[in-house]
Amino acid sequence: MFGLDTKDTRLFFFVAVLVAFAPFLMNPFPTESGLAQFNGGYPDLMQRFVIFGIFAIGFNILFGLTGYLSFGHAAFLGTGSYAAVWMLKLLTINVIPAIVISTLVAGVMALAIGFISLRRSGIYFSILTLAFAQMAFALAASVLTPITGGETGLQTALNDPRILDFRAEGGNIPAPSLFGLEMRASYEWLVGGWSFTFNVGYYISGLFMLAALYVAIRIFRSPFGLMLKAIKTNQNRLNYTGVSTRPYTLTAFVISGMYAGLAGGLMAAMDPLAGAERMQWTASGEVVLMTILGGAGTLLGPILGAGFIKYFENIFSKINDSILHSWFSFLPEGLENVMVTILHPFVGKGWHLTLGILFMLVVIFLPGGLMEGMQRIGKMFSRKKKSDETDGKATVPAE
Amino acid sequence: MGILEVQSVNKRFGGLQALDNVNLDVEEGKVHAIIGPNGAGKSTLLNCFVGRLMPDTGTVMFNGKSLLGLKPHEINQAGVSRVFQTPEIFTELTVLENVMIPALAHRDGAFKLNPWARMRSEGGIKDLAEHTLEDVGMAEKRHMTASSMSRGDKRRLELAMGLVQEPKLLLLDEPTAGMARADTENTINLLKHIGETRGITKIIIEHDMEVVFSLADKISVLVQGHVIVEDKPENIKGNPKVQEAYLGGAHE
Ligand SMILES: Nc1ncnc2c1ncn2[C@@H]1O[C@H](COP(=O)(O)OP(=O)(O)O)[C@@H](O)[C@H]1O
Ligand SMILES: [Mg+2]
Numbered sequence: 001m002f003g004l005d006t007k008d009t010r011l012f013f014f015v016a017v018l019v020a021f022a023p024f025l026m027n028p029f030p031t032e033s034g035l036a037q038f039n040g041g042y043p044d045l046m047q048r049f050v051i052f053g054i055f056a057i058g059f060n061i062l063f064g065l066t067g068y069l070s071f072g073h074a075a076f077l078g079t080g081s082y083a084a085v086w087m088l089k090l091l092t093i094n095v096i097p098a099i100v101i102s103t104l105v106a107g108v109m110a111l112a113i114g115f116i117s118l119r120r121s122g123i124y125f126s127i128l129t130l131a132f133a134q135m136a137f138a139l140a141a142s143v144l145t146p147i148t149g150g151e152t153g154l155q156t157a158l159n160d161p162r163i164l165d166f167r168a169e170g171g172n173i174p175a176p177s178l179f180g181l182e183m184r185a186s187y188e189w190l191v192g193g194w195s196f197t198f199n200v201g202y203y204i205s206g207l208f209m210l211a212a213l214y215v216a217i218r219i220f221r222s223p224f225g226l227m228l229k230a231i232k233t234n235q236n237r238l239n240y241t242g243v244s245t246r247p248y249t250l251t252a253f254v255i256s257g258m259y260a261g262l263a264g265g266l267m268a269a270m271d272p273l274a275g276a277e278r279m280q281w282t283a284s285g286e287v288v289l290m291t292i293l294g295g296a297g298t299l300l301g302p303i304l305g306a307g308f309i310k311y312f313e314n315i316f317s318k319i320n321d322s323i324l325h326s327w328f329s330f331l332p333e334g335l336e337n338v339m340v341t342i343l344h345p346f347v348g349k350g351w352h353l354t355l356g357i358l359f360m361l362v363v364i365f366l367p368g369g370l371m372e373g374m375q376r377i378g379k380m381f382s383r384k385k386k387s388d389e390t391d392g393k394a395t396v397p398a399e
Numbered sequence: 400m401g402i403l404e405v406q407s408v409n410k411r412f413g414g415l416q417a418l419d420n421v422n423l424d425v426e427e428g429k430v431h432a433i434i435g436p437n438g439a440g441k442s443t444l445l446n447c448f449v450g451r452l453m454p455d456t457g458t459v460m461f462n463g464k465s466l467l468g469l470k471p472h473e474i475n476q477a478g479v480s481r482v483f484q485t486p487e488i489f490t491e492l493t494v495l496e497n498v499m500i501p502a503l504a505h506r507d508g509a510f511k512l513n514p515w516a517r518m519r520s521e522g523g524i525k526d527l528a529e530h531t532l533e534d535v536g537m538a539e540k541r542h543m544t545a546s547s548m549s550r551g552d553k554r555r556l557e558l559a560m561g562l563v564q565e566p567k568l569l570l571l572d573e574p575t576a577g578m579a580r581a582d583t584e585n586t587i588n589l590l591k592h593i594g595e596t597r598g599i600t601k602i603i604i605e606h607d608m609e610v611v612f613s614l615a616d617k618i619s620v621l622v623q624g625h626v627i628v629e630d631k632p633e634n635i636k637g638n639p640k641v642q643e644a645y646l647g648g649a650h651e
Contacts, residue, residue, distance in 0.1 A: 003517060005519060218514065218515055218517075219514045221517055221518055221519070222513060222514050222515065222516050222517060222518060223503050223507070223511070223513055223516055223518055223521060224511070224512065224513050224514040224516070225514065225518075226492075226496060226499070226500060226503070226518060227500070227503070229489075229491070229492060229496075230489050230492065230496075230500050232491070233489040233490055233491045233492060234487060234488065234489050234490070236487070237483075237487040237488065237489065238489075238500070238504075239470070239471040239472050239475075240449060240451075240471045240472075240475060240481055240483075240487070241472075241475060241480075241500060241501045241504050241560070241564075242472050242475030242476045242480075242501070242504035242505060242508075242509060242564070243472055243500075243504045243509060243510070244470070244472045244509035244510050245472075247510040247512075248510065251512060251514070255514070
């Protein structure tokens, strides 16, 4: 369907269903239960799942297919955010121009940075991208303050021109919207002890992520995508095969930069604020972690990785000592304190420690990321099934 | 005039004169063999044709145009394909994909912006690649990962990657090394067969004298970077210089 084969269509619909039902799936615990803090189904976090999903899907088109490891992709994310906020200030509070322009601006920037960085490969390429991103970060935080708002950041204001909008006198700063439908608008549904939130911004970002995934699938299954995979395995051989590899890597770089710009634009559309910290090297490193954790070179992996890391960041970082005490209150006082002391470094501000350990475990035991883990579990099940079936028909390997 | 004309090519690696005033005249549609002991500079000479190395002096003309200074992909697009001595394949991809890539490069040129096209619709390219794999006897392994191939199969895959481009000039660097006896014979037959039907000009580097004498129209004997003789196969066997320098010397 849509020009995808059966397997890819199934994968696409699987993700579409996850996106549609995430408000339920992410909120499995009743609001009053002790486990409610593990609920991730609130708009802010769900928006981040899909937006960082887009960022990682795009990053994977470069890194997963060609093997070129960029350490500067946050520059495109940040630039996308700035461009989007400017559109919300100058043109209209409608998010569509903001999102389109942020994608295009990031694409142009990726063309310039990629053109230079792709003259080198391997670690030198990574360092070049890192250098460019740090330059962008430093400029945004200082010299470019008139454009970026410097340290305080860029945000919408009441007296912005917004030349396309009808302006009422006085009132509040308008919230980003899609033809009047505000991004922050939510519908809350209370059933039994549960509460589920359906947020406009989340669903719009979710649709963008599905479109981004669809485009990624098409690229993966194209002759162009095959050339990118060949670059990863043996770029040298590809040259002797008559292929000029630079335009291929540059196109992949620009596409992934545009994905990052789109993600940055959506972030600004959800919350019309852009700051230089979005361009910092830690943000560039985060998307690398997401992609590798989920499974570089796979279609689903980056989305999984993004969701996983954002969930940990938001949920584990909120667990504090008093919550830990309440969990272990059933233990004798001394033991309770021991448990809390042991777990303390892994939660709250220490969530990075937990994430780091998980990342190491995945890289060591599942080099293919979470996707490899899921495939192994899948194989275990299919093996069980096969041994149940008594007829000895040979199975045709799936393409 | 030959399809490939090489004149006074010199190449030094530090103190080593790897190529010493090499001349070569390869006629269109013919098989030109280069033989010589290990380390004679045979692979180095091919490297000068495909843009991997730049000779210190000399000229390399292909169809009347100089190949020197061109990038590897430009030389390939001009119609020169190379089969490498040590397999250079796309290890993580399938055997079929390995052959489809050169086929696509041959059809689409050095770069084609088609991220929206679908491999599924590339039936023509797939057929072509499958036929070529059949020719080298690897059709049944087409869905396997290239890295899982034996050394002999990798050589055959290399051969298919060169053949599928239907080049004007095919450079074969020891195409049968590492192959089992039966595969070697198949490869010779295949190369002969292709020579007849498609008229591809070939330069073949080979250790196996049987292969050389059964295929070649002309033979150049390279010793220590220098072409000591260039002649027809029947004259090579009896040439005293060759006997002394190569055939009579250490058997490898
Ligand atoms: N890139 C290089 N750098 C330095 N020496 C080289 C290089 N390539 C080949 N040589 C040397 O040049 C000589 C010829 O090598 P080669 O052309 O591979 O021989 P052949 O293919 O005839 O066995 C050898 O002594 C080899 O060590
Ligand atoms: Mg050699």
